[in-house]
Amino acid sequence: GNSVTQMEGPVTLSEEAFLTINCTYTATGYPSLFWYVQYPGEGLQLLLKATKADDKGSNKGFEATYRKETTSFHLEKGSVQVSDSAVYFCALSVYPDDKIIFGKGTRLHILP
Amino acid sequence: GAGVSQSPSNKVTEKGKDVELRCDPISGHTALYWYRQRLGQGLEFLIYFQGNSAPDKSGLPSDRFSAERTGESVSTLTIQRTQQEDSAVYLCASSLMGPGLVTGELFFGEGSRLTVL
Numbered sequence: 001g002n003s004v005t006q007m008e009g010p011v012t013l014s015e016e017a018f019l020t021i022n023c024t025y026t027a028t029g030y031p032s033l034f035w036y037v038q039y040p041g042e043g044l045q046l047l048l049k050a051t052k053a054d055d056k057g058s059n060k061g062f063e064a065t066y067r068k069e070t071t072s073f074h075l076e077k078g079s080v081q082v083s084d085s086a087v088y089f090c091a092l093s094v095y096p097d098d099k100i101i102f103g104k105g106t107r108l109h110i111l112p
Numbered sequence: 113g114a115g116v117s118q119s120p121s122n123k124v125t126e127k128g129k130d131v132e133l134r135c136d137p138i139s140g141h142t143a144l145y146w147y148r149q150r151l152g153q154g155l156e157f158l159i160y161f162q163g164n165s166a167p168d169k170s171g172l173p174s175d176r177f178s179a180e181r182t183g184e185s186v187s188t189l190t191i192q193r194t195q196q197e198d199s200a201v202y203l204c205a206s207s208l209m210g211p212g213l214v215t216g217e218l219f220f221g222e223g224s225r226l227t228v229l
Contacts, residue, residue, distance in 0.1 A: 036218075042222065043203075043219075044203070044218075049217075089154070097168075099171075102155035103154050104153055105154060
């Protein structure tokens with residue numbers, strides 16, 4: 001079946017630190033990959049996506065590269081801010097399924 | 113509002129009671145999804161609507177769960193004879209795209225937190 005595994009949290013970093021949140025996937029077909037973010041008191045929202053191997057999704061200083069050889073889509077940011085504190089979800093969708101499968105989420109705390 | 117709206121935001125009920133959760137998607141979005149998130153778990157897919165029909169009900173955990181959508185708009189998720197294991201946050205999302213969703217974006221509501229005592 002299709003599934004997503006991401007690193008467990010919480011992850012606590014100081015402001016301006018480098019961030020990596022690991023995500024690996026299992027898919028029976030060729031998936032599209034996503035990172036969603038949930039800020040406190042808000043609904044989940046799409047952060048970035050990649051639809052084919054070696055694509056790099058980027059947004060708000062975050063990046064993730066679709067690595068087919070390692071079935072990974074790790075989220076990175078070079079210098080985190082307090083406002084990045086949130087829960088991050090790695091997810092995939094495999095055509096022709098109409099649903100997105102999510103990981104368990106990783107809570108990120110950034111200390112000033 | 114412009115986003116996905118869910119109600120109630122919080123619901124506490126007694127075991128055995130029925131509950132209804134409501135979702136108002138973004139206007140014009142043909143696809144609507146229900147997910148469940150139990151404490152410490154990921155998002156669990158429940159059901160998907162394209163228009164008013166539900167081509168994928170595979171995630172509904174039991175026959176106590178049902179959902180409907182009318183007017184290609186509002187959706188209601190009903191849980192009958194609630195059990196303690198039904199306690200979770202129920203999330204609704206909508207999307208412009210339907211069948212064959214590959215690169216489409218889901219827009220989520222803030223969820224309905226259900227606690228079954």
